[in-house]
């Protein structure tokens with residue numbers, strides 16, 4: 001027997017309808033929506049439960065994402081602990097300018113940490129006793145170009161193989177699903193930025209009720225939060241900077257300087273730094289978001305720079321469309337929505353790419369910028385905050401474009 005066949009026969013075999021690689025917001029939310037529609041899935045994750053529940057990531061949910069979570073019965077804790085925000089502040093040249101989302105669009109956003117949502121999704125999955133495997137290794141997807149996709153992985157020293165109808169690649173930018181697509185199928189679109197964010201989670205009350213995005217000649221700063229006692233704060237840093245280059249005092253000093261108001265009255269409340277890390281800035285799209293019976297969702301298919309707060313929301317929209325398509329396939333046999341999955345997602349994805357790129361370029365200090373560019377940037381901020389039409393453009397995109 002050839003070695004491969006021997007390994008295959010030794011594998012523990014499983015069967016499900018949808019094999020899901022990755023237990024982040026995309027994979028977990030997909031498994032939940034499918035279960036509600038009576039579709040079975042198995043979720044695999046190569047990290048530990050503790051890791052995915054504690055990694056600090058994004059924190060802003062669009063109104064549409066909140067609506068999806070509520071409709072799926074997942075909104076209880078988010079409703080209690082999430083912070084509803086009706087606007088944001090754009091600060092530059094020492095002055096703040098509020099953009100009133102509610103007045104401009106009738107919608108708001110909710111600040112709720114991604115890891116909190118992940119905890120809720122894991123709890124819901126486990127409460128229903130449905131399969132969710134952490135700490136698996138050597139995950140490999142195969143057969144999606146034909147009718148019998150499969151996923152192999154190792155768990156507790158044994159090899160397993162899941163036979164499934166479809167595979168959902170929800171395993172993030174560094175996952176294995178996208179690279180498993182044969183060469184030549186995907187077109188990759190990418191932009192990197194000559195800066196990153198140094199972010200901290202601090203035991204300090206938020207500086208203000210709403211998020212503050214600050215443009216400053218020393219670089220961008222963002223004041224966000226996770227709760228009435230926890231702040232999430234970022235300063236623009238070099239793309240290669242590591243945390244060693246940014247002791248706490250340096251971060252606090254930059255935060256204070258970049259967010260200072262002309263009247264000298266504003267201070268960012270300081271406190272113990274609980275976590276510190278670098279957020280890279282990248283725009284990336286893989287097209288199409290599918291290959292045969294493999295469907296990519298969330299960061300596996302696209303990355304946005306965090307300035308527009310779109311990442312988690314795009315993942316949820318993908319999964320919403322993928323669920324609709326899989327439900328149609330299982331209920332009526334129709335492949336139409338599955339065939340159109342990528343095109344449907346990408347229309348929204350590219351608009352979010354454009355918005356995230358625009359927010360990023362408008363608010364950051366670009367090392368290459370000429371004095372002309374800097375004047376133009378300030379004129380753009382001045383126009384934005386002085387024109388109701390321009391503020392509405394920002395607001396409409398920030399609260400989230402409509403989900404079909």
Ligand code: PHB
Nearest residue numbers: 058059224306307308309
């Ligand atoms: C965050 O709270 O982590 C956050 C908020 C808004 C952003 C990015 C990150 O644009």
